[in-house]
Structure formats: C-alpha cells, structure tokens
Amino acid sequence: MTVARALRRAGPADNASVEAFLARHASTSMFLRSNLAAHGLAGSTHRNATDIIVLRRGSEIEAVFGLTNSGYLMAQCPDTGGDLEGLRSFWAGHVVQGMTGDCTQVERVLAALGLDSTPCRLHRDEPLFALDLAKLRPPFDTLRAPSLADRALLTEWFVDHLIDTGFAGQSETLEGDAQDRADFAIASATMRFLEVNGRPVAMTDFNAKVEDIVQIGGVFVPRDLRRRGYGGRVVAGHLAEARTHGVNRAILFAASPGAAGCYESIGFAHIGAYRIALFARPTDIKGER
Secondary structure, eight states, X not given: OOOOEEEEEOOGGGHHHHHHHHHTTGGGOHHHHHHHHHHTTSOOOSTTOEEEEEEEEXXXXXXXXXXXXXXXXXXXXXXXXXXXXXXXXXXXXXXXXXXXXXXXXXXXXXXXXXXXXXXXXXXXXXXXXXXXXXXXXXXXXXXXXXXXXXXXXHHHHHXXXXXXXXXXXXXXXXXXXXXXXXXXXXXXXXXXXXXXXTEEEEXXXXXXXXXXXXXXXXXXXXXXXXXXXXXXXXXXXHHHHHHTTTOOEEEEEOSSHXXXXXXHTTTOEEEEEEEEEEXXXXXXXXXXX
C-alpha cells in the first residue's frame, strides 16, 4: 500500500522528530536547527523564531521548511521531487526577505512559493566548508569579547562588512543596520576580537550553534589590515576556545576566494555550495494559483 505524503505545520510535540531529521543533514541545516533549539515551536515572537512546515510520509519526516518572523526562508528537502504542491497556502500573505540553503533546494522552494522570479540584490552560491576541530591548525590566539566601549568601532566595521559581503540594504538604513549589529554583538556571548599590540585587528562570531556544532559568521578584517593572516587567526582562536566547551565540528560558507583561502589555511575542507538569495525589497507570498 502506498503511503501518501502530506504537508502540515509543526508544533511543540514535533521538536524532537524535526531535530532528528535535520541532524541527518547537519551541514546545510544549521540555521534551522539553531532557531529550533533557541526558540522551539510554540510561537515565539523573537525575530529568529521559525514557523516550520513538515512534509511527512506516514510518521516519517521527509522535508522541513521554515520561515522566520523576520522573513527569511530556509529548508531541508533533499528527496522530495515535485512534492511541494501546497506549501504556498501555509504562508500566503507573509512577507519574505530572502532565502538561504542548499542551492537546488532554494530554487525548488522559491519556485513552489512563486518567488523564483523575484529581483534580488544578492544572489550567489558560496563555497561551503567544514572542519573536524581535532584537525584545527594553530596558532590559537587568546581573543576577547566586545564591550560598550567598542560600539563605535564595531559600527564602523559592520558598515564595511555589510558592503563587502553584499548584505548592505538601502544606503539610508546602512548606518542603523550596522549599529543594530554592533549592539547585538556586544550583547551576545559569542562574538570575539583578535588584538595585536592592544588594537583590534579582526572579529568573528557564530551565527548558529547546536549541541557540538557551530557555524562561523561575521568574520571581518579591516581593509587596511588584510593579507596579514588575521582572518585565519581569529577564526582558529575562536574555534580553539569553543573546542574547550565541547564543540567538535564547524561549518561556514565563504564570501570570497580570499576568505576561502584563509579558512583552508586552518584546516577547513570544501564540501559543497550554499545559496544566498536576498530580495531587492521585501516581497509577499501570493495565494495558490
């Protein structure tokens, strides 16, 4: 007997089964897993809390689709063929800012939601890297967390970081976006500076963490200090610190060939590609055709 597939909205009782499915595809599920771990499925109002739709065949999950409160789509749908019919009805009217994930899956989900022709300000595939932290290469510098005294410097750095990575939105909001990121970095427990002779020369952060895996994000070296090895050093120091707290694997995607070379120098291996699609302007999902 053929068991039908069905899409439905996940709730708190599904936490464990959704996490178990995502854990089998860990390298491209970090945002989904981290948001699930931090905010659950009970309807948090946090900007990163995620509404999750699951595709089930009987009791088995075959795919997971997520939309955060801030409007970012994610998915883990490795083997679903054309079975995305009906996904649009769950999120009709919701506003979307963009999507990240496995390249083929991003294409399929955006097409299913009627968003595949949406103009983008950033649309690219970045090399995806992974590292078993037992293979992390030194040097392992001691880093420091930011403080309120670093707010102006962090804001300046985030302006350049947003521009360099292509994440900058409208010019009139750039300074405010950078200040928000600076405030978040100061409030977080994960952002770190590398200092040389008492001067910050690089920063790094984790943009997702689940159990013993972290995903690197927010790596930045000021333009006048590049090509001195600071990017590799700040990431290596950060991961060495994380390793002492039980982390044994790291994931990241690289924004440039220079960044990729920096990560390879400390042991990261290329394992695939990761799609980033940011829309030119927020776009709402239309109802079913």
